[in-house]
Amino acid sequence: MRYQKFHPAKVLLPFVECYFIWEGEAAESMQVQSPPNSYSSIVFNYADLYKASQHKAEPVVVPRAFVSGQFTSNYTLWLHGKIGLAGMVLRPSALYNFFGVRMSQLVNARVSLSFLPGLPEEILWTAVKNQSSDEGRIRVLEELALSYVTVAKSNLTVIDEAIDYIDASKGCVSVEAVASHLKISRRYLEKKFLEKVGVSPKFYSRIKRFGNLSNKIAHHEKIDWQEIVEEYGFHDQSHLVKEFMEFNRMNPTRYHLVHQELTRFVKQ
Amino acid sequence: MNPSIHQQERVDVLAKKGTCIEFFSAYQDMDVDRMLGLCAPNGTVSFVPLGADYAGKLHEIGKAVWSALMDAFPDLDNTVKSQQYDEVADAVTCQVVIFGKQEKEFAGLAPKGNGFDSEHIFIFRFDPDGKITDLKIDWDHESFVSQLTR
Numbered sequence: 135m136r137y138q139k140f141h142p143a144k145v146l147l148p149f150v151e152c153y154f155i156w157e158g159e160a161a162e163s164m165q166v167q168s169p170p171n172s173y174s175s176i177v178f179n180y181a182d183l184y185k186a187s188q189h190k191a192e193p194v195v196v197p198r199a200f201v202s203g204q205f206t207s208n209y210t211l212w213l214h215g216k217i218g219l220a221g222m223v224l225r226p227s228a229l230y231n232f233f234g235v236r237m238s239q240l241v242n243a244r245v246s247l248s249f250l251p252g253l254p255e256e257i258l259w260t261a262v263k264n265q266s267s268d269e270g271r272i273r274v275l276e277e278l279a280l281s282y283v284t285v286a287k288s289n290l291t292v293i294d295e296a297i298d299y300i301d302a303s304k305g306c307v308s309v310e311a312v313a314s315h316l317k318i319s320r321r322y323l324e325k326k327f328l329e330k331v332g333v334s335p336k337f338y339s340r341i342k343r344f345g346n347l348s349n350k351i352a353h354h355e356k357i358d359w360q361e362i363v364e365e366y367g368f369h370d371q372s373h374l375v376k377e378f379m380e381f382n383r384m385n386p387t388r389y390h391l392v393h394q395e396l397t398r399f400v401k402q
Numbered sequence: 403m404n405p406s407i408h409q410q411e412r413v414d415v416l417a418k419k420g421t422c423i424e425f426f427s428a429y430q431d432m433d434v435d436r437m438l439g440l441c442a443p444n445g446t447v448s449f450v451p452l453g454a455d456y457a458g459k460l461h462e463i464g465k466a467v468w469s470a471l472m473d474a475f476p477d478l479d480n481t482v483k484s485q486q487y488d489e490v491a492d493a494v495t496c497q498v499v500i501f502g503k504q505e506k507e508f509a510g511l512a513p514k515g516n517g518f519d520s521e522h523i524f525i526f527r528f529d530p531d532g533k534i535t536d537l538k539i540d541w542d543h544e545s546f547v548s549q550l551t552r
Contacts, residue, residue, distance in 0.1 A: 189497060240420075
């Protein structure tokens with residue numbers, strides 16, 4: 135199994151977080167679960183079809199070329215057979231800046247790429263599939279992103295600054311503080327943020343905080359839980375546990391343990 | 403099989419699910435006017451566990467209940483766990499966790515500084531313009547009350 139990230143060209147940094155290639159073989163049925171991560175994506179599947187599910191819903195087949203927006207809860211991928219995915223991980227407002235789509239429609243969804251205006255899904259999918267190397271596939275993705283960079287730049291607004299501010303604050307910031315920092319009204323921020331990102335700034339901050347917190351827990355051998363509670367602005371430890379159960383389906387202690395075991399395994 | 407055809411979710415279904423997300427985002431923003439802006443003028447709502455007294459127009463009963471909730475629970479928030487479209491009923495069912503800490507009296511319950519955390523089922527129906535025409539909301543009311551009164 136191989137999952138490799140690739141950096142975008144500098145001019146794309148406001149829009150593209152990274153590209154990835156994921157290849158491997160799942161001889162037995164494999165489930166991969168993921169919490170909401172604040173990014174959207176465009177993904178091409180050039181191997182076997184797979185399924186995805188959210189919460190208690192039945193798994194459904196994922197289109198071979200799809201776009202997805204924000205996720206509001208944990209989801210599971212159900213893989214079996216040959217895995218071959220090439221994708222573009224996008225900053226939260228990138229799809230809006232590229233295509234001007236109503237982002238709320240893409241929340242909790244993996245929608246066939248033809249949903250995006252002007253995208254030749256079949257041609258792009260064939261181009262990705264026919265490449266014989268990572269570099270070739272990433273080049274197709276990069277050329278696609280570059281073809282939208284001029285229009286995307288012209289669509290940058292104060293809401294993109296709001297996203298950057300929330301990111302820099304690790305999600306530990308109130309909506310009032312973001313609005314005040316940018317000298318805009320809270321209601322304006324909330325309305326325009328929803329338009330560009332698909333979720334409220336309050337929820338975006340929450341998943342950003344969760345992502346940063348998870349990263350910290352995963353990469354530290356010893357954890358002072360009370361310190362975590364204070365640093366990330368939880369009322370108490372039960373509030374922290376609730377957030378973990380909700381987004382990650384396991385409590386923070388278990389999550390820490392799993393990652394420590396994984397780290398030891400990788401070191402060996 | 404051409405997966406791009408067979409697995410594509412219909413645009414009108416995506417729009418309906420998107421409206422649900424916008425509704426819950428406005429709920430997170432504590433903006434009742436924006437919530438109601440997504441509803442048809444004569445749309446109806448039913449807060450199922452509360453019975454017939456809490457069934458009526460979205461712009462009347464809905465507005466009153468949500469305004470009272472937001473007043474009593476100033477940190478009211480939600481997490482949308484899943485959304486599913488029912489083709490036969492032409493409705494979107496959302497599983498949503500609602501949570502908050504009580505600061506003022508709500509529905510006869512005095513504040514004890516307790517919070518609640520309750521999974522709700524919202525069933526949305528829409529008119530041809532995509533406005534919400536009917537909303538049914540169900541939850542375990544016994545658990546809700548016991549969390550606030552413990």
